[in-house]
Amino acid sequence: MTAISDCFKTLGQNGECALIPFITAGDPDLETTAKALQVLDRSGADIIELGIPYSDPLADGPVIQAAATRALQRGTKLEQVLEMLQGITPKLRSPIILFTYYNPILHRGIDKFLQEIAAAGVAGLVVPDLPLEEAAGLLQAASEMGIDVILLVAPTSSAQRIEAIARSSLGFIYLVSVTGVTGVRSQLENRVSDLLQQIRSVTDKPIGVGFGISEPAQARQVKEWGADAAIVGSAFVKRLAQGTPEEGLSAIAQFCQSLKAAIKTNSTSTNTPLD
Numbered sequence: 248m249t250a251i252s253d254c255f256k257t258l259g260q261n262g263e264c265a266l267i268p269f270i271t272a273g274d275p276d277l278e279t280t281a282k283a284l285q286v287l288d289r290s291g292a293d294i295i296e297l298g299i300p301y302s303d304p305l306a307d308g309p310v311i312q313a314a315a316t317r318a319l320q321r322g323t324k325l326e327q328v329l330e331m332l333q334g335i336t337p338k339l340r341s342p343i344i345l346f347t348y349y350n351p352i353l354h355r356g357i358d359k360f361l362q363e364i365a366a367a368g369v370a371g372l373v374v375p376d377l378p379l380e381e382a383a384g385l386l387q388a389a390s391e392m393g394i395d396v397i398l399l400v401a402p403t404s405s406a407q408r409i410e411a412i413a414r415s416s417l418g419f420i421y422l423v424s425v426t427g428v429t430g431v432r433s434q435l436e437n438r439v440s441d442l443l444q445q446i447r448s449v450t451d452k453p454i455g456v457g458f459g460i461s462e463p464a465q466a467r468q469v470k471e472w473g474a475d476a477a478i479v480g481s482a483f484v485k486r487l488a489q490g491t492p493e494e495g496l497s498a499i500a501q502f503c504q505s506l507k508a509a510i511k512t513n514s515t516s517t518n519t520p521l522d
């Protein structure tokens with residue numbers, strides 16, 4: 248069993264929903280990224296998604312695009328991110344998912360890339376622009392190295408495609424809550440609940456919901472809709488980038504705790520009698 252499956256199994260036994268924060272590597276610098284991973288790990292994160300900055304981040308909204316630009320301007324390179332991870336992953340409870348666009352993987356060569364990230368202790372991989380039709384090779388090679396490739400379901404995915412994605416995705420299935428780019432949204436669409444049920448009807452694998460979750464109440468909402476994980480990106484990236492690195496770290500610690508508290512409890516905020 249992989250570290251990610253193991254994590255969902257334990258949480259599922261307690262009726263808990265996983266919290267998956269996302270941050271961009273190298274923003275404001277890699278030293279802060281290393282600290283941020285440890286802070287999140289101690290503040291309620293169950294799994295952490297770390298984004299490799301990329302110059303053409305098609306699926307990203309303004310907050311994560313700006314973070315990637317800042318990280319690239321500082322000269323953040325994949326090798327340095329992996330070197331940092333190698334030192335940090337042994338100290339973390341949370342498995343690390345690496346987020347990268349497909350081009351850097353192709354550029355390096357699939358096998359070399361996988362060997363390097365496995366050596367750095369990475370447990371999973373999200374590649375938003377990897378077409379399912381081309382995913383087989385990467386999925387196979389990654390699973391042989393114990394790395395879960397997590398595939399994305401979009402609100403526009405057909406029933407047939409949802410089934411195919413659910414069959415192939417490893418670790419969990421990433422349900423993108425809206426059509427569009429990453430970023431804070433004031434309201435989550437109700438159809439996320441229908442999509443969750445639709446995916447649930449074709450698979451036993453855990454399902455994580457991401458895109459637009461920026462408040463504890465929204466995380467609680469996706470939990471109540473039946474999600475196994477709430478993924479929160481832009482809202483973390485924004486907080487980490489505000490003020491000095493120390494201020495950013497303390498802001499994400501607090502935010503992480505409040506999100507976890509919202510999805511940990513089984514009770515709802517309404518006063519339901521116990522009997």
Ligand SMILES: O=P(O)(O)OC[C@@H](O)[C@@H](O)c1c[nH]c2ccccc12
Pocket residue numbers: 269296298306307311346375428429430431457458459460478479480481482
């Ligand atoms: O930023 P948001 O709206 O909270 O969304 C999640 C997210 O940041 C992370 O999973 C992510 C960052 N960039 C992506 C691109 C595609 C899919 C997912 C992502």
